[in-house]
Amino acid sequence: MPAESKLAPIRKGLLEFLVLKIVGGRSVYVADILRKLAGTEFSTQEGTLYPLLSKLRREDLVQYEWQESEAGPPRKYYRLTQAGQAQLAALDDYWNLLNRTVTNLGH
Amino acid sequence: MHRIATVVRLNRTTLQLDDSAYARLERYLEESASLLEGDPDPEEIIADLEQAVAEQCTRRLPSNQSVVTLAELEPALEEIGSVQLPGNGSASSSQWQASSPSPRRPAESRALQQISQGAVISGVCLGLAEHFRLDATLVRVAFVLLLIFTSGALIPVYLALMVLMPYAPLDPDGAPVRWLPAKCRAAMEFLRAKLGVDRPRKIAA
Numbered sequence: 216m217p218a219e220s221k222l223a224p225i226r227k228g229l230l231e232f233l234v235l236k237i238v239g240g241r242s243v244y245v246a247d248i249l250r251k252l253a254g255t256e257f258s259t260q261e262g263t264l265y266p267l268l269s270k271l272r273r274e275d276l277v278q279y280e281w282q283e284s285e286a287g288p289p290r291k292y293y294r295l296t297q298a299g300q301a302q303l304a305a306l307d308d309y310w311n312l313l314n315r316t317v318t319n320l321g322h
Numbered sequence: 323m324h325r326i327a328t329v330v331r332l333n334r335t336t337l338q339l340d341d342s343a344y345a346r347l348e349r350y351l352e353e354s355a356s357l358l359e360g361d362p363d364p365e366e367i368i369a370d371l372e373q374a375v376a377e378q379c380t381r382r383l384p385s386n387q388s389v390v391t392l393a394e395l396e397p398a399l400e401e402i403g404s405v406q407l408p409g410n411g412s413a414s415s416s417q418w419q420a421s422s423p424s425p426r427r428p429a430e431s432r433a434l435q436q437i438s439q440g441a442v443i444s445g446v447c448l449g450l451a452e453h454f455r456l457d458a459t460l461v462r463v464a465f466v467l468l469l470i471f472t473s474g475a476l477i478p479v480y481l482a483l484m485v486l487m488p489y490a491p492l493d494p495d496g497a498p499v500r501w502l503p504a505k506c507r508a509a510m511e512f513l514r515a516k517l518g519v520d521r522p523r524k525i526a527a
Binding site for chain 2: 267
């Protein structure tokens with residue numbers, strides 16, 4: 216395992232991509248995103264997620280709508296905009312390219 | 323007489339907090355606000371965090387208890403975590419295109435804007451000095467002299483400039499923001515948000 220300090224920035228950079236991926240086609244609530252990431256090495260917290268979602272909304276990649284919840288106040292449900300879907304597709308391609316490059320180098 | 327709880331409104335939920343929980347939450351929200359310095363939408367994120375706190379505390383509250391104490395608040399804040407800003411807060415999404423590194427913009431900082439980092443009051447003098455390429459101390463001394471000379475008539479001018487001059491984005495490598503400039507900045511951003519100036523409104527999907 217390389218030093219943790221070298222891996223942390225990689226995770227941080229990838230988080231945005233993963234959040235776009237989770238939001239995907241459906242509309243999700245922040246707790247859904249946290250739950251999806253919880254078991255992985257990308258496990259994160261609301262303190263990180265809200266600023267990121269705010270930035271993605273500003274960049275017009277996600278949008279949200281308020282939906283009533285069974286208990287408690289209405290919640291924000293996020294989904295991708297068209298630009299967000301295009302960005303996700305581009306990131307997916309780029310990820311595959313990176314993956315191939317990393318695998319093929321050193322052979 | 324003994325005060326038992328303070329009722330607070332957290333985004334869309336009301337919650338009763340005892341004194342120590344109230345103080346702790348106040349500190350957490352202040353910390354979050356200062357960590358969000360430079361983010362274009364701090365109010366939105368604070369509102370989200372407030373709602374998260376309300377939900378987490380409500381969930382943790384034992385059924386025979388109505389006042390939130392540190393026993394509920396601490397683990398709630400622990401789970402929410404402190405504010406982490408995503409990479410570069412800029413509106414460009416070019417960070418994924420390895421071929422186009424986002425250029426630093428030192429030259430553009432000549433625009434007439436207030437500079438919080440290293441400021442004494444709000445950053446008006448520092449901003450003016452930067453804009454007109456003058457020494458900041460010179461501008462401040464001139465400001466104080468004029469203030470005395472005009473027997474205070476410069477104060478409304480300063481306040482007007484505080485409202486009118488936008489704030490320069492914070493440079494993570496720059497000087498720290500002192501207490502008063504941070505408060506001024508927060509107050510002006512609050513005021514601008516209230517007036518609906520230069521801030522995109524929430525979208526209704």
